[in-house]
Amino acid sequence: MLKVIEAAPGREVLELNYPLVAEFLTRFIAEELEWRGYSRAVVANSGGVDSATTIALAVRALGPQNVFTVFMPHAISRPESAEHARLVAEYYGTPYEVVDITPMVEGYAAQTPGITPRRLGNVMARARTIVGFDKGEQYHALHLGTGNKTERLFGYYTWHDVADTGPIAPLGDLYKTQVWGLAEYLGVPEVVRGKPPTADLEAGQTDESDLGISYRRADVILEHYLKGYPDAYIVGLGYTEAEVARVKSLVNKTHWKRHLPTNAVVSTTAIHEFYLRPLDFRLG
């Protein structure tokens, strides 16, 4: 009787070694802050899993006393967001403060008849950017970006919001599925990582209903699409043509959003076109 062994087929893997990822991202926060001249961070604490995970990493990198977590509610924010933001700050032992952005946002809204809920949501998101930068100034800290790879690829965020504008963003190359895995390893409270993700900018909003696909399904499609697998291969993994089309459509409508603003090029020294230096380049 011949012994028969079957090799496992190769496949793309989203599951990561989260202790190793945590070690690397901790080092990333410390080193990228250090050469910029900082040892403290501000994190916009929304009560969601992305900000909680960012806070957990920053605490490892800098110590809890050097991570200033700021909850920035608006009158329409869900009540549980406040509970969860406070819970995360208490759990990781960080400073915690509340900046109510309602007066900032409504001050503008009062001068802007007919403003829609979507526009108002964008104003909220960018009001938080103003606070994030100012709190950085106050504490001699940089605010950390909290965006993940899935929402970046989908363009599912307000351009230049507080999550998008952090000069250092530890989660930007992790799919949402991977953020959940990392959050579990880092001990983010279950009530925070288990709830449906929401931008909390409009009443009743959830990410997955806005996107029209679940994160766990989208992330597998994204990973294969980015690596160049044809649609038929992805469909063969158990995804529908409509899901693949939706994912590709979102990615390909939003490339601009992942770049700096477009400058007209008229010379052979145009910045980022001809004159190319990495952002950490400096001479001395």
Added chain:
Amino acid sequence: MMIRHAVLQLKPKKGHVGHNLERIGQALREIRHHRPDVVVLPEAFLSGYFLQGGVREVALTQSELAAAMSALYDSLAWDGPLDVVLGFYERDGGIYYNSAAYLELGGRGLLNIHRKVFLPTYGVFDEERYISRGNRVEAFDTRFGRVAILICEDFWHSITGMIAALDGAEIIYVPSASPARGFAGAEPANVIRWKSLTQAVAAEHGLYVVLSSLVGLEAGKGLVGGSVITGPEGNILGAAPVFEEAVLLGDIDLARIPPVRYDNPLLADMEAGLPLLMSDLERVMAGSKVLEKIPRPVRGKALVRG
């Protein structure tokens, strides 16, 4: 004779050549009681690795490098000569290279420069946009024996290690800069790959491989470290940690090479067998995709059909 090696797995300060030279000095003062004979620094250590067009602002000529290292050596009041392998961006007139130098400080000075041949220009890498390829792989003699230098991707192509070994190298020094990627396993995937490469090349040719791998975050890209010294049977003799600065010490004993090669005479076999394959090498290169639009007669043995 034991040759005391120290791999200096250090983090450079981007663009600060003077600071990085001084960092080498600090490290040497710190480890001088270990009495290293040869210290090995990573690829592009003098400036950091990812520079884009900044290469031309930090590159040194060979004589500038030799003078700077000689001054550094003089400042150390070192007891006897000290050999150094060091990666840096080189300027030669208006041409730039990703190079590594072998210097015998306190002795004959600059002994060899290797210019990286295989310039990764894909994915996160963009070398050939800014620098030119070297076109030589050669072994050379040091006061300890015959060695060669290969830089990073040079080493990922098995032909370079083979040429170095056939040219008599008994130690291959490999300065590298490898950004971490692939976080599913126990170590970053590129570290696992690097280790297996050093083991494969060392064991195939019966020689030592000394890998010196850069560390430090460069705009989100985490240069991974994980330097190793690998012996002629393909065993990893010592490994530095990932991500952090460290010094990896190791005694290299060239007297072990002949017995290992006697057990596994693969290099002698290569010397004997390679000439038999040269015509096939020429044939496949003549028909390679690079040249496919130029029809050439197929050389080599005729196939007997029927």
